[in-house]
Amino acid sequence: MxxxxxxxxxxxxxxxxxxxxxxxxxxxxxxxxxxxxxxxxxxxxxxxxxxxxxxxxxxxxxxxxxxxxxxxxxGFERKYGGTLVWGNNEIPWNFSFSTGGRIPYAFHTRxxxxxxxxxxxxxxxxxxxxxxxxxxxxxxxxxxxxxxxxxxxxxxxxxxxxxxxxxxxxxxxxxxxxxxxxxxxHEQLRNVAVWTYFDNCHRLPGDEWSNILIEGTQDGWFWGIPIDKGVFSVGYVTRSEMASASGKSLEDLFDSEIASTTKLKELLKDATQAAGYRSARDWSYAxxxxxxxxxxxxxxxxxxxxxxxxxxxxxxxxxxxxxxxxxxxxxxxxxxxxxxxxxxxxxxxxxxxxxxxxxxxxxxxxxxxxxxxxxxxxxxxxxxxxxxxxxxxxxxxxxxxxxxxxxxxxxxxxxxxxxxxxxxxxx
CATH class of the missing domain: 3.50.50.60 (FAD/NAD(P)-binding domain)
Known part of the structure; x- marks a missing residue:
């Protein structure tokens, strides 16, 4: 050697x-x-x-x-569960990790x-x-x-x-x-995501304070992740074919779809975008x-x-x-x-x-x-x-x-x- x-x-x-x-x-x-x-x-x-x-x-x-x-x-922030706007009536609902047993939390982290x-x-x-x-x-x-x-x-x-x-x-x-x-x-999951970061965001109320937010829209869904203090990671996911058919850039699609949300746009109403956009597509595979x-x-x-x-x-x-x-x-x-x-x-x-x-x-x-x-x-x-x-x-x-x-x-x-x-x- x-x-x-x-x-x-x-x-x-x-x-x-x-x-x-x-x-x-x-x-x-x-x-x-x-x-x-x-x-x-x-x-x-x-x-x-x-x-x-x-x-x-x-x-x-x-x-x-x-x-x-x-x-x-x-100082990673503890995550105790999730808040979803998802399903046929789009009424927000929550889940708590404590319901699942021995490990009641994880973290949000950079x-x-x-x-x-x-x-x-x-x-x-x-x-x-x-x-x-x-x-x-x-x-x-x-x-x-x-x-x-x-x-x-x-x-x-x-x-x-x-x-x-x-x-x-x-x-x-x-x-x-x-x-x-x-x-x-995986053809059913041929999606595209576009995301960025916001500062000075509001938080979900009460016990939902550190929850991840998952909010469905007509043709996709958003994530909202509180990383620390008032910083959120926010991303939009949709079918690749939907993004192409929209005729919009991914950045314009992101902005227009936020307007159709309920909870997310409230969290961002006083926020400032603090980073550029990033994107990824077609990532579900084995x-x-x-x-x-x-x-x-x-x-x-x-x-x-x-x-x-x-x-x-x-x-x-x-x-x-x-x-x-x-x-x-x-x-x-x-x-x-x-x-x-x-x-x-x-x-x-x-x-x-x-x-x-x-x-x-x-x-x-x-x-x-x-x-x-x-x-x-x-x-x-x-x-x-x-x-x-x-x-x-x-x-x-x-x-x-x-x-x-x-x-x-x-x-x-x-x-x-x-x-x-x-x-x-x-x-």
Whole structure:
């Protein structure tokens, strides 16, 4: 093994492509288990990312990382539930995370702060992190991915790093997924979003003070997220075909649709736009394959669903937590790799499909909230052990029972007595 300009050798147990929540969580937890991990990210942190509202499911990996108290200390605002103007009568209704069980809150946060917090924790736990590093290609030997080639911003040289496992957590860049797997776009969720930020906003009343606001309009919906003090993230989502048919720019469409809201326009009546517009489109997808020989996907690199219930960070970090446990076992017992990653992939796809199917059903705004509660119950609690509202809240919290297949994944039965020790396995 040769040293490079960073002062570390080029061979690792795991290389993680991407230092966002999925990649940083995977790297941190593997480092915590004593493995040698390299993280490569093409950006320099802190860096901007949309997705400021979290759900309670994210608190499970944050506690595992020892970050819950730090999130509080940084002043992230607690989020206790949601307020919706949604359904056939458009009467506002609320839900509280406390209805769903053991974790009654999550946070709203500037993603630049959250993402940097998790990546710094990975460093603390021993991960090597290289920023401004763009992965150019994988290194293959005998059909197996054994490393990556990467370049540093502003430098011509290409570097190599090798590892026993490569994790793609590169988000929608899909560095490995794009090379080894086809992607399936979900036609019912081919949407476009345009968003910006406002200062000096009003708040929802009483117990709704820190709720996320989700307000439907005739052809789409808005989110309103109180980040801190009077700052709101506000975004409009509609079908891509609707946006095109309107004949308006996304910015003009955003402005005209705000006028058709009820609660949101009241919150913004004295506000000042404090940033430019950003947009994204056609982002609901899943890779056909979540793993291959020497590689595995996690987070948005694997799949992403519409932002309606803010599931992105929770799904990414929960899956990362599970993946770190699976890879830990694979590094000790290499012969279980194929079946262990296959189990991870199946469970991940089931978890993702639950969220996607529910979001698709929820987009039918001709129904009442009772319909949405029952839809959640039919999906995650067909035996009706809980009230339908409880099942709804568990689902939108990222804590529903059926999703436990991913979070409680166990591969111990694949390990046979007398397997090689970790040292022997690496020889």
């Amino acid at each position: 040769s040293s490079n300009l960073f002062g570390f050798t080029g061979d690792f147990d795991v290389i993680v492509i991407g230092g966002g929540p999925a990649g940083a969580t995977t790297a941190a937890l593997l480092s915590k288990r004593g493995h040698r991990v390299l993280v490569l990210d093409r950006e320099r942190f802190p860096r901007y990312h949309v997705g400021e509202s979290l759900i309670p499911g994210v608190m499970v990996p944050m506690e595992e990382l020892g970050l819950k108290e730090r999130m509080e200390a940084k 993603r630049a702060d959250l993402d940097a917090l998790i990546l710094d924790r990975a460093r603390e736990l021993g991960a090597f992190v290289v920023e401004d590093a763009t992965v150019k290609d994988t290194i293959e030997e005998d059909g197996r991915v054994v490393g990556v080639r990467y370049a540093l911003r502003g430098m011509n040289a290409t570097h190599e790093a090798r590892a026993r496992m490569v994790v793609d957590a590169s988000g929608q860049a899909r560095v490995i997924g794009r090379k080894y797997s086809e992607v399936h776009w 890779n056909e394959r979540f793993h291959g020989n020497g590689w595995v996907l996690v987070g948005d690199a694997a799949a992403f669903v519409d932002p309606l219930f803010s599931t992105g960070v929770a799904l990414a970090t929960l899956a990362a937590s599970t993946l770190s446990k699976v890879i830990d076992q694979i590094l000790e017992h290499p012969h279980i790799e194929e079946e262990a990653l296959a189990r991870y992939s199946r469970s991940y796809q089931e978890f993702f499909n639950d969220i996607r199917e529910f979001v698709e059903g929820f987009y039918d705004r001709s129904k009442t909230k009772g319909f949405y509660f029952n839809l959640a119950q039919d999906m995650v609690d067909p035996e009706k052990k809980n009230d339908a509202e409880v099942d709804f809240v568990k689902l939108v919290s990222g804590l529903s029972g059926r999703q436990g297949g991913l979070f409680e994944l166990n591969v111990d039965d694949l390990i046979k007595e007398g397997d090689a020790t970790p040292a022997a396995a690496g020889e």
